[in-house]
Amino acid sequence: MQFAPILSALRRHRLATALIAFEIALACAVLCNACFLIVQQLRALHVESGVAESSLAVINLGCDDCKGADLNARVTTALRAVPGVQSVAVVNAAPFAQPTGYAGISLDREHFIAVPHFYAGGPGAAETLGLQLMAGRAFQADDFQTAESWLPQNTSVWVTRAFAQRLWPGQDPLGKEFWSDKYHFRVIGVLAHLTPPDPGGGHGDSAGEWSVFAPMLPGDSLHGVYVLRASAIDLPRVLREARVAAQRAAPEAVLDLQQSRTLPELRADFFRQTRVMVGTLAGVIVALLLVTALGIVGLASFWVQQRRKQIGIRRAMGATRGDILHYFQTENFLIVSAGIAIGIVMTFALNLLLMKFYEVPRLPVYYLLAGAVVLWALGQLSVLAPAMRAANVPPVVATRSV
Amino acid sequence: MRYNLMLAWHGLKRFPRSTVLAVVTVAMGLAATMTTLALLHQLTADPLPGRSSHLYLAWVDTVRAKPTQNQSLNGITVDQRHRIKLRDAEELLHDHRATWQAPMASVFTQFKSDGDKPRKGSDYLLATTSEFLPMLGVSLRSGRSWTPAEDQAHAPVVVIDSEMAVSLYGTTDVLGREFHLGHGVFRIIGVSAPFAPQPHFYDLASFTFGNLRRDQAFVPLRSLLDAGVDLAGDDGCDVDSPKPKTLFTSDPMYCASVSYWVDLPDRAKASDFLAYLQRYLDNQQALVGAGHARPAQLTRVDAWLSQQNVVPDNVRLNAWLAGSFLLLCMANVAGLLAARFLRRSAEIGIRRALGAPQRAIFQQHVFEAAMICLLGGFLALPLTLFGLWTLRLQDSGFTDLATLDPAMFGALFALAFAVGIITGWLPAWRASRIEPGLQVKSA
Numbered sequence: 037m038q039f040a041p042i043l044s045a046l047r048r049h050r051l052a053t054a055l056i057a058f059e060i061a062l063a064c065a066v067l068c069n070a071c072f073l074i075v076q077q078l079r080a081l082h083v084e085s086g087v088a089e090s091s092l093a094v095i096n097l098g099c100d101d102c103k104g105a106d107l108n109a110r111v112t113t114a115l116r117a118v119p120g121v122q123s124v125a126v127v128n129a130a131p132f133a134q135p136t137g138y139a140g141i142s143l144d145r146e147h148f149i150a151v152p153h154f155y156a157g158g159p160g161a162a163e164t165l166g167l168q169l170m171a172g173r174a175f176q177a178d179d180f181q182t183a184e185s186w187l188p189q190n191t192s193v194w195v196t197r198a199f200a201q202r203l204w205p206g207q208d209p210l211g212k213e214f215w216s217d218k219y220h221f222r223v224i225g226v227l228a229h230l231t232p233p234d235p236g237g238g239h240g241d242s243a244g245e246w247s248v249f250a251p252m253l254p255g256d257s258l259h260g261v262y263v264l265r266a267s268a269i270d271l272p273r274v275l276r277e278a279r280v281a282a283q284r285a286a287p288e289a290v291l292d293l294q295q296s297r298t299l300p301e302l303r304a305d306f307f308r309q310t311r312v313m314v315g316t317l318a319g320v321i322v323a324l325l326l327v328t329a330l331g332i333v334g335l336a337s338f339w340v341q342q343r344r345k346q347i348g349i350r351r352a353m354g355a356t357r358g359d360i361l362h363y364f365q366t367e368n369f370l371i372v373s374a375g376i377a378i379g380i381v382m383t384f385a386l387n388l389l390l391m392k393f394y395e396v397p398r399l400p401v402y403y404l405l406a407g408a409v410v411l412w413a414l415g416q417l418s419v420l421a422p423a424m425r426a427a428n429v430p431p432v433v434a435t436r437s438v
Numbered sequence: 439m440r441y442n443l444m445l446a447w448h449g450l451k452r453f454p455r456s457t458v459l460a461v462v463t464v465a466m467g468l469a470a471t472m473t474t475l476a477l478l479h480q481l482t483a484d485p486l487p488g489r490s491s492h493l494y495l496a497w498v499d500t501v502r503a504k505p506t507q508n509q510s511l512n513g514i515t516v517d518q519r520h521r522i523k524l525r526d527a528e529e530l531l532h533d534h535r536a537t538w539q540a541p542m543a544s545v546f547t548q549f550k551s552d553g554d555k556p557r558k559g560s561d562y563l564l565a566t567t568s569e570f571l572p573m574l575g576v577s578l579r580s581g582r583s584w585t586p587a588e589d590q591a592h593a594p595v596v597v598i599d600s601e602m603a604v605s606l607y608g609t610t611d612v613l614g615r616e617f618h619l620g621h622g623v624f625r626i627i628g629v630s631a632p633f634a635p636q637p638h639f640y641d642l643a644s645f646t647f648g649n650l651r652r653d654q655a656f657v658p659l660r661s662l663l664d665a666g667v668d669l670a671g672d673d674g675c676d677v678d679s680p681k682p683k684t685l686f687t688s689d690p691m692y693c694a695s696v697s698y699w700v701d702l703p704d705r706a707k708a709s710d711f712l713a714y715l716q717r718y719l720d721n722q723q724a725l726v727g728a729g730h731a732r733p734a735q736l737t738r739v740d741a742w743l744s745q746q747n748v749v750p751d752n753v754r755l756n757a758w759l760a761g762s763f764l765l766l767c768m769a770n771v772a773g774l775l776a777a778r779f780l781r782r783s784a785e786i787g788i789r790r791a792l793g794a795p796q797r798a799i800f801q802q803h804v805f806e807a808a809m810i811c812l813l814g815g816f817l818a819l820p821l822t823l824f825g826l827w828t829l830r831l832q833d834s835g836f837t838d839l840a841t842l843d844p845a846m847f848g849a850l851f852a853l854a855f856a857v858g859i860i861t862g863w864l865p866a867w868r869a870s871r872i873e874p875g876l877q878v879k880s881a
Binding site: 049051052055056058059062063065066070073098099101290292308309312313316317320323324327328330331334335337338339342386390393394 | 456459460462463466467470548558559560621751752754755756759760762763765766767769770772773774776777778780781832864865868
């Protein structure tokens with residue numbers, strides 16, 4: 037295929053060619069960056085909670101003047117009596133529910149180095165949640181102590197693997213210590229996963245899976261939030277009955293309906309905005325590809341109509357249908373390639389802009405490659421119909437005047 | 439010019455397929471842009487038109503403690519401190535240097551109605567002083583607001599809004615009835631219209647946007663504290679403050695836990711007030727002899743909102759995305775137009791040869807482009823309304839504000855027109871440069 041005649045033909049349509057190339061460039065920039073954002077959001081959507089999500093539900097009671105121990109006793113008894121409930125435990129928070137335990141910690145009692153979320157759970161909480169211990173030991177009865185406020189003064193805790201890596205890179209975290217204000221913690225176990233209640237929310241992107249799980253006896257500083265486990269199929273019914281049972285057991289407390297849900301519901305709710313964002317971005321991408329394709333089709337059809345006579349002459353001079361088809365395909369390939377060349381610059385410029393304002397990481401190069409391939413394919417696909425029409429122009433057209 | 443308009447109209451009709459294509463493309467770009475812009479417009483609107491230009495947040499740092507640093511970790515910015523201690527608020531209230539002034543804090547708490555079978559609820563209510571209602575222009579449906587004397591006397595009175603009255607008592611005729619808060623019994627002295635400025639600028643720490651969340655009742659601050667209800671949070675406490683009952687409560691006398699808003703009629707008064715605040719702060723420092731205080735601050739509503747960055751990031755991001763999509767549509771349409779105009783080279787050549795100036799050719803083609811884009815604007819209107827409707831279906835706290843007000847309705851057509859002119863400019867210029875002689879010959 038010879039490029040020279042194509043290029044000279046394009047030179048006669050500089051403006052339209054340039055505009056389409058610019059459109060391809062813009063499409064390339066938006067496409068790559070939007071896809072990148074989608075992948076980022078999807079990664080956030082699929083965060084591992086580290087608990088047995090599908091069979092867990094939360095009951096959240098607010099009560100300003102209740103005695104913690106009394107409330108816990110009444111409510112846990114009532115919840116255990118609900119048919120289908122396998123176990124019940126008192127916790128301070130659950131993944132995707134309201135966060136309550138963010139606190140800054142230090143390794144030397146002086147310099148704060150991170151803000152993890154502290155989960156606190158009564159006896160049986162770890163088992164009810166279904167936490168997976170990777171290393172270390174389970175809690176024993178004497179690990180559970182009462183606390184006057186927040187947590188016990190000295191607590192043996194579990195931390196997530198990710199958080200242990202952050203605090204003690206490359207070392208065995210078992211037996212290590214850290215402080216938060218006057219509270220002292222010793223690591224006795226490492227969890228594979230346990231997400232903070234609001235993964236990625238509010239506490240900075242770097243704070244990935246930074247969670248601590250602390251055992252304590254339920255009482256004045258641990259009451260009101262209950263996690264219950266039932267089989268996944270039974271869960272919706274169990275939750276309905278548990279809500280009624282909890283309200284009946286503690287009529288003076290207010291049941292928080294927003295927070296008293298199954299974990300799958302809480303998760304869906306927590307990520308609603310992210311899903312909307314993914315939907316919007318996907319919509320933009322589809323609309324963008326559609327418009328670009330329509331633009332190419334429109335312009336190519338126009339040119340085919342305009343060049344009917346020239347095509348007829350070429351055919352009369354012995355050019356095959358394939359030659360004509362290839363001519364338009366090559367022309368499209370050249371325009372799209374030019375667009376992609378400009379697009380590469382624009383893509384990175386847009387990425388830099390996003391990095392500056394929206395905490396987006398740098399765009400990996402393979403997104404550009406994928407974007408280019410998609411645009412080339414799109415170009416070839418959209419030019420196909422007009423090019424076929426061109427190939428079907430009969431040679432006899434050459435003999436007619438106009 | 440009329441002739442050129444007519445020619446443009448004929449031009450449109452000559453290639454109906456590509457005209458439809460261009461109109462649809464423009465409409466899609468316009469609709470996407472307008473949907474996101476309308477939401478952005480609502481979110482950045484003035485929360486209290488006519489009032490917010492003279493409302494200021496006053497802040498003095500008198501907390502005697504090391505600045506807490508655990509907030510600055512994980513990449514969060516510090517210095518979001520904006521609340522003051524109740525002790526200072528009372529001094530400032532006593533001096534009464536502004537037209538209106540009131541300390542305030544939104545509190546999420548439980549409450550119940552009177553009677554044998556009281557109805558219970560828990561929601562936000564606003565703890566403040568007597569001048570809040572006139573300062574922010576909360577309108578009363580019936581009854582009255584409380585007086586400074588009642589503030590002084592810690593009178594247990596409350597103003598609730600009409601919707602809360604209906605949900606708790608079943609009627610708005612509730613004056614004189616009892617309202618239970620904490621361990622106190624409050625008498626209802628006024629019923630207000632629901633008050634929900636967007637955003638909830640005077641206490642962003644509690645919540646920002648949403649028609650559903652609002653302060654449902656107004657309670658004198660001191661009476662609420664007397665009833666044992668705690669204020670929500672604080673920006674730090676004195677080192678020597680008494681030990682709190684539990685971890686999450688704090689004593690507002692020692693902890694910075696109220697926002698202090700003042701109404702100042704003009705800039706001169708505002709700078710006087712700032713000077714007064716600084717003097718107040720200097721005297722305090724002499725009193726306690728603590729170091730590292732920051733200067734007093736007075737922040738107007740607009741500055742406050744931009745400082746707090748209340749508009750959600752993804753709303754802005756979507757607006758940018760939609761904008762680049764519109765640009766893409768424009769490039770697309772411009773390409774189509776260029777091809778279509780140049781196809782008419784022969785006619786243009788004849789018009790030019792017959793004496794039409796370049797300007798006329800240019801005008802004709804710009805008109806044609808503008809017409810396409812205005813048609814696109816008409817088509818974009820239902821699309822935009824549809825887009826906003828789908829946005830409202832997503833319940834993410836602020837999307838219920840997604841509506842098209844008259845200003846944005848006008849903006850849609852202005853944008854369509856502008857897009858038409860810009861899109862048509864280049865192709866029309868190119869068409870007007872066609873050499874008449876060459877074209878006439880080849881035709």
